Amino acid sequence: xxxxGRWLWGLVxxxxxxxxxxxxxxxxxxxxxxxxxxxxxxxAAGEAPGARPVTARIDGRDVTISGEALSAxxxxxxxxxxxxxxxxxxxLGGLSQVVAxxxxxxxxxxxxxxxxxxxxxxxxxxxxxxxxxxEQGLPGLRVEDRQSxxxxxxxxxxxxxxxxxxxxxxxxxxxxxLDDMRFCIEGMAATPDAYLALRSALANLPREGFQPVxxxxxxxxxxxxxxxxxxxxxxxxxxxxxxxxxxxxxVQEALRRAFPAPMTIEDLTKPASGEPPAFLTRVTRALGDxxxxxxxxxxxxxxxxRLSGEGPDTFEACQALRLQIAQGDGPDSVARATIxxxxxxxxxxxxVESLIPALPAVPDPVFLPxxxxxxxxxxxxxxxxxxxxxxxxxxVTPSxxxxxxAPxxxxxxxxxxxxxxxxxxxxxxAAARDALLAKARALGLAGAVTDRLAIEANLRExxxxxxxxxxxxxxxxRLKAGTVTLAxxxxxxxxxxxxxAAWAELDALLRRRPLPAGLSLTGExxxxxxxxxxxxSLSVDRSGLSLAGYLPDAQTxxxxxxxxxxxxxxxxxxDETQLVPGAPQGFAAAAAMAVGNLLRLDLGSAEIQDxxxxxxxxxxxxxxxxxxxxSAASGLPAGFRVDAAIGLRxxxxxxxxxxxxxNDLDTLTKRNTVLFAQGTSVVALDAPTERVIGEAVAILNQxxxxxxxxxxxxxxDGERGGFDNLDLxxxxxxxxxxxxxxxxxxxxxxxxxxxxxxxPLVPHGQAEARAMxxxxxxxxxx
Numbered sequence: 001x002x003x004x005g006r007w008l009w010g011l012v013x014x015x016x017x018x019x020x021x022x023x024x025x026x027x028x029x030x031x032x033x034x035x036x037x038x039x040x041x042x043x044a045a046g047e048a049p050g051a052r053p054v055t056a057r058i059d060g061r062d063v064t065i066s067g068e069a070l071s072a073x074x075x076x077x078x079x080x081x082x083x084x085x086x087x088x089x090x091x092l093g094g095l096s097q098v099v100a101x102x103x104x105x106x107x108x109x110x111x112x113x114x115x116x117x118x119x120x121x122x123x124x125x126x127x128x129x130x131x132x133x134x135e136q137g138l139p140g141l142r143v144e145d146r147q148s149x150x151x152x153x154x155x156x157x158x159x160x161x162x163x164x165x166x167x168x169x170x171x172x173x174x175x176x177x178l179d180d181m182r183f184c185i186e187g188m189a190a191t192p193d194a195y196l197a198l199r200s201a202l203a204n205l206p207r208e209g210f211q212p213v214x215x216x217x218x219x220x221x222x223x224x225x226x227x228x229x230x231x232x233x234x235x236x237x238x239x240x241x242x243x244x245x246x247x248x249x250x251v252q253e254a255l256r257r258a259f260p261a262p263m264t265i266e267d268l269t270k271p272a273s274g275e276p277p278a279f280l281t282r283v284t285r286a287l288g289d290x291x292x293x294x295x296x297x298x299x300x301x302x303x304x305x306r307l308s309g310e311g312p313d314t315f316e317a318c319q320a321l322r323l324q325i326a327q328g329d330g331p332d333s334v335a336r337a338t339i340x341x342x343x344x345x346x347x348x349x350x351x352v353e354s355l356i357p358a359l360p361a362v363p364d365p366v367f368l369p370x371x372x373x374x375x376x377x378x379x380x381x382x383x384x385x386x387x388x389x390x391x392x393x394x395x396v397t398p399s400x401x402x403x404x405x406a407p408x409x410x411x412x413x414x415x416x417x418x419x420x421x422x423x424x425x426x427x428x429x430a431a432a433r434d435a436l437l438a439k440a441r442a443l444g445l446a447g448a449v450t451d452r453l454a455i456e457a458n459l460r461e462x463x464x465x466x467x468x469x470x471x472x473x474x475x476x477x478r479l480k481a482g483t484v485t486l487a488x489x490x491x492x493x494x495x496x497x498x499x500x501a502a503w504a505e506l507d508a509l510l511r512r513r514p515l516p517a518g519l520s521l522t523g524e525x526x527x528x529x530x531x532x533x534x535x536x537s538l539s540v541d542r543s544g545l546s547l548a549g550y551l552p553d554a555q556t557x558x559x560x561x562x563x564x565x566x567x568x569x570x571x572x573x574x575d576e577t578q579l580v581p582g583a584p585q586g587f588a589a590a591a592a593m594a595v596g597n598l599l600r601l602d603l604g605s606a607e608i609q610d611x612x613x614x615x616x617x618x619x620x621x622x623x624x625x626x627x628x629x630x631s632a633a634s635g636l637p638a639g640f641r642v643d644a645a646i647g648l649r650x651x652x653x654x655x656x657x658x659x660x661x662x663n664d665l666d667t668l669t670k671r672n673t674v675l676f677a678q679g680t681s682v683v684a685l686d687a688p689t690e691r692v693i694g695e696a697v698a699i700l701n702q703x704x705x706x707x708x709x710x711x712x713x714x715x716x717d718g719e720r721g722g723f724d725n726l727d728l729x730x731x732x733x734x735x736x737x738x739x740x741x742x743x744x745x746x747x748x749x750x751x752x753x754x755x756x757x758x759x760p761l762v763p764h765g766q767a768e769a770r771a772m773x774x775x776x777x778x779x780x781x782x
Contacts, residue, residue, distance in 0.1 A: 030058040033087045037063045040085050041095070044069075044077035052151075054078070054095065061089035068151070069095040100152025107177035108134060108165050110187070115143045115168070119178075120150035126158045133162055137169050154181050156208030167201050170194035172220065178210070186215035186717070192242070192270035195219045214724055216717040219245050221274035227283060228299040231290050231309065236264045241300070242272035250280050258287035276303055277638040281585060292321055293339065308338040315342045320411045320487045323425075407460035412469065412486040414440070414476050416495070420447025421476070425486070426456040428465055436469050443477045460488070468517035478506045480532065491519040496532040500550055500578045503531050530582025533609045538594055540617075541603040544572025545595065549608075552583035559588070560595050567599045568782060584611050586637025593635040596758070597628045602649060615644040620653035623666040623761075623777065631759045661703040662780040668695055669777040693736060696778065697743045704746075707781040710736050712754040715773040716764040730754025736776050 034056045042054040054067035063082060069075035075095035082091040106119030108130075115134050121127045127147045134143045157178065164176040164183055171194075174187010185202060189195035195217070202212045227241035237259060243251050248271070255265065276282070282305065286298035289307050296309015311318035318341035412425030421440055427433035433453050440449045459465065472484040475493055482495015493510070497503045510527055521527050536549040545564050551557050557577065564573050590613055594606040597615060601624070604617020615632050619625050625646045632644040672692045700708065712733030714725040733752040741747045757764065762772040 030060075033061060033063060033085075034058045036085055037065065037082055037088060037091075040081045041065050041067075041078040044081050057093075061087060063088050063091055064093040065091070065095065066093050067095050101150035102152065103180045104150065104152050104154060104157070105177065105179045106147070106157075106161055107175050108168055109175035110138070110141070110168055110171055110173055112173075113141050115141050116146060117143065118146040119148075120153070121147045121161075122151070122153040122157065123149065126161070129158070130161055130165060133165050134168070137166060154209070156210070159206070160208055160210050163205050167198060167205075170198050174216075177215075179213075181210050182213045183210050184213050184215040186217055188218045189220050191220055192222075192272050195245075195271050219271040219273045222272040223274055224302045225272070225275050225279075226299070226301050227269070227279075227286075228297060229287055229290055230297040231293060231295050233295065235262075236266070238266040238268065240268045241270075242275070243269045244273055244275050244279065245271045247275075247280050251283055254280070254284045254287050258284075258291045276300075278585060289337075296339075306337075309340070311339045311341045313342060315344050316409045316411070318342060320409070323411055323413060323485060323487070406458075408456050408458050409460055409488040410465070410468075410486055411488075412472075413483055414469075414472060415483040416445060416476050416479055416481055418447070418481070420449060421445055422450040422452060424452035425454070426459055427453045428457065428459040429455060432465055435466060436473075439470055439473055443473060445477065464517040468519055471516040471519065475506065475509065478502060478509075479529070482529070486519070489518055489520060490522050490526070491515065492521075492526045494528045496530055499531050500580050503529060503580055503582075504578075528582070531580055534580075534583050534587065536577070536587075536591055536608040537605070538591075538598060538607075539605040540569070540598040540601065544569050544574060545598065546574040546576070548576040549578070550580040550583065551577045551591070552581055552588060553579060556588040556591065559592060563592065563595050563599065569599065584639070586611075586640055589637045590640050593632060596635075597632050597644075600624050600628055601646065604646075611640045613640060613642040613644075615642060615646075617646050618649045619646060620649050621662065621666055622648060623670060626761055627759050630761060630763055634760055634763050635758055661699055661706055662778075664699045664702075665696065665778040665780070668692060668699065669775060689736075692776075693739045693743070696736075697740060697745060700740070700745055700749075703780070707749050707751070709779045709781065710740075710750060710752045711759075711777050711779060712736075712752070713759055713761075713773060713775050713777070714756055715760070715770045716757040717770065726754055726756030728754075729756050732776055 037056045037058075038054050041056070052066075052068040054065060057064045057066075065078070065082060069078060078095050079091055082088060101120050104120055106121060107117075109116045109118070115138055117127075117130055117134060121130065127145065127149075130147070131143055131145050160183065161178055164178065164185065167185055168174075168176050170190055171185075171187040172190040174185070177184045177186075183205070185198055189198055198217060202217075205212075222242055225242055227239070227243065229237065229239045231237055237255075239255070251269075259265075279300075282300055286300060286305065286307070290296055290298040290309070293309040293311060294313065296307065299306045311321050318339065322337075322339055322341070408426070410426060413423075415422045415424075421443070423436065423440060427436060433451070433455065436453070437449060437451055468486055472486060472491065476482070476484045476495075478497065479493075479495040480498055482493065484495075485492040497506060506529055510521060515521075531550065534550055536547065536551065539546045547560070551560075557575065557579070561573055561575075564570065587608065590608055594608060594613060594615060598604045598606055598617065601617035601619050604615070606616075607614045613632070613636065615628075617628070619628070625648060628646050629644045632642050636642055672688060700706070710733045712729030712731070714729040714732075716725065730752065731754070733754055737747070737750045737752050740750060757773070760769065760773040761775070762769045764773070
């Protein structure tokens with residue numbers, strides 16, 4: 001008979017054994033199943049650097065795998081082999097096909113005392129080696145590792161990354177970067193020599209198929225900024241100091257113009273930024289002055305200019321050169337120029353005859369009768385003495401008279417200033433000097449007439465003196481201020497006139513042929529007369545653009561007309577300007593800035609007076625208000641100042657479509673200023689850009705008939721190093737257009753235009769400039 005109570009007690013040890021087996025052997029079994037599952041799946045899937053590895057999660061004998069396979073076929077084989085593996089009850093999950101990261105980007109950035117490595121690397125070994133290289137190359141700096149693993153590294157990635165990372169210590173701040181098969185070095189070099197080494201590295205780094213792209217590489221800023229040129233002889237020249245890389249070719253061209261004859265030039269200059277305003281103009285002037293000397297040195301240090309050396313080899317020519325430099329190159333040149341001249345030749349000796357005093361005349365003797373002498377006695381014969389013959393004395397030939405002294409070349413000037421008129425130089429005699437002073441006083445100019453004339457009796461061609469100096473005084477009387485010079489027959493005039501009409505009258509006098517007394521205007525800059533102030537007035541409204549005042553040349557006029565022709569005001573151009581030379585340097589660029597910004601406004605006006613720009617206007621778009629005020633201030637040439645005040649219109653703004661589309665698009669731009677990644681020329685669509693384009697499509701669909709201009713903008717990163725921000729901004733705009741078309745927007749509605757750095761929202765150099773100025777915005781045609 002059965003006794004259940006007894007055999008039930010036998011189940012107890014069995015249960016204990018089962019529980020112990022699960023407790024102590026289950027984990028080992030799961031580890032074994034997981035290890036074998038990963039091994040067979042990985043073998044089938046294939047492995048590659050950067051691909052997400054195969055992993056397995058074990059639940060009993062159920063295995064769930066995840067990871068990436070090199071192909072869809074490899075993913076299917078991995079699941080099939082896993083199901084056939086001993087000990088696996090169910091195979092769950094799966095592997096995705098690995099997709100190469102595009103673009104495959106990596107960079108190392110130096111900011112302050114921190115080096116940051118970011119981007120993609122194929123594996124942990126590469127990541128660690130790059131971190132170690134950064135720590136070794138930049139000791140004492142903190143290295144932050146933000147690298148992540150990704151599949152798709154180009155061939156040679158690790159060695160190329162190490163090569164560009166080795167250049168990072170030469171940057172004071174900046175970054176080195178790889179982007180697919182492109183590489184870039186950008187930032188500010190630590191020293192001028194480091195800048196040259198980085199430029200060399202861009203050309204000579206081991207490529208392995210990698211190509212450099214144009215990036216922002218800036219020379220270091222130095223202070224004080226020095227430049228010097230030394231003329232060692234007529235055949236040798238040495239230049240030293242600093243030159244901005246962007247002006248290097250222009251400085252070489254200035255050298256070729258100043259010294260056209262073959263010359264050995266020792267160039268010891270180094271690249272650097274921080275140059276003073278009008279640096280190229282100052283260098284051009286210094287080289288021109290130096291070319292007139294036999295030997296000498298011209299030096300620029302910040303705003304100071306010094307010239308020293310040996311003038312021409314004759315006293316008269318050297319004195320004329322001193323006068324030309326002092327009066328033709330600026331009123332302060334005399335204090336900064338030290339030119340050694342030969343000693344003045346002694347006056348010629350007087351004729352020998354003039355040194356022998358005249359003897360008084362001796363009258364013939366008169367004999368009275370009482371004084372007659374007694375008669376002479378009879379002659380006594382004498383014994384003849386022996387004959388002695390004397391040798392006659394040699395004839396004395398008188399010495400020839402000395403040659404007459406050479407005529408002295410005329411060196412004369414008249415200067416009109418706030419205190420009156422000053423005459424200096426030479427006059428042939430006192431009568432000519434007095435007549436000249438009388439003519440000067442007859443001009444009726446304000447102030448006194450100062451006489452610094454010296455009498456030179458041997459003045460060359462003194463007969464034309466009165467006519468030549470009289471004509472020079474007539475020219476001077478038409479100036480507000482300035483100097484007229486005479487160097488022999490060469491006439492020079494430098495000064496200012498009150499307006500364009502006075503300039504035209506003076507120009508007509510100088511164009512008269514022949515000039516009085518055989519005078520001629522010779523050499524570049526012999527006549528430099530300008531109206532001051534130099535003015536240009538502009539205004540814009542729906543009727544078009546109006547101009548009045550002065551423009552320097554026809555090219556400037558045509559450039560301004562082209563801006564209008566490319567705007568919605570095409571053909572609406574009213575020009576009342578006069579072409580007058582002598583505009584301040586940069587005037588044409590300032591005028592183009594004013595016209596370009598006026599055309600962005602609904603109505604406005606601008607006044608340019610010498611180096612001062614006043615801009616006023618109204619717009620319906622607050623984005624344009626901010627853009628015009630900022631770009632007006634940042635787009636001016638060096639030395640110009642601007643007063644820009646743009647207001648928002650309170651009336652006259654349309655609120656119906658397409659104006660509502662414009663407002664929505666402006667809001668979208670202000671909310672998402674950063675479009676596309678910064679740095680290289682790659683235009684890759686990132687997540688923020690994708691979102692902005694999606695919103696733009698929705699807005700454009702609300703005004704299906706409106707035509708849109710897609711405007712690309714950029715910050716000024718890389719301008720000094722030659723980076724083409726204009727091209728980059730144009731390609732950004734084009735990429736947005738292509739994406740809009742791909743999402744259904746009619747391409748006939750869309751135009752693109754790149755503005756580069758010309759229209760910043762924030763002044764370049766401010767902290768937020770990189771984010772705010774790197775943007776794409778939309779303008780709806782009115």
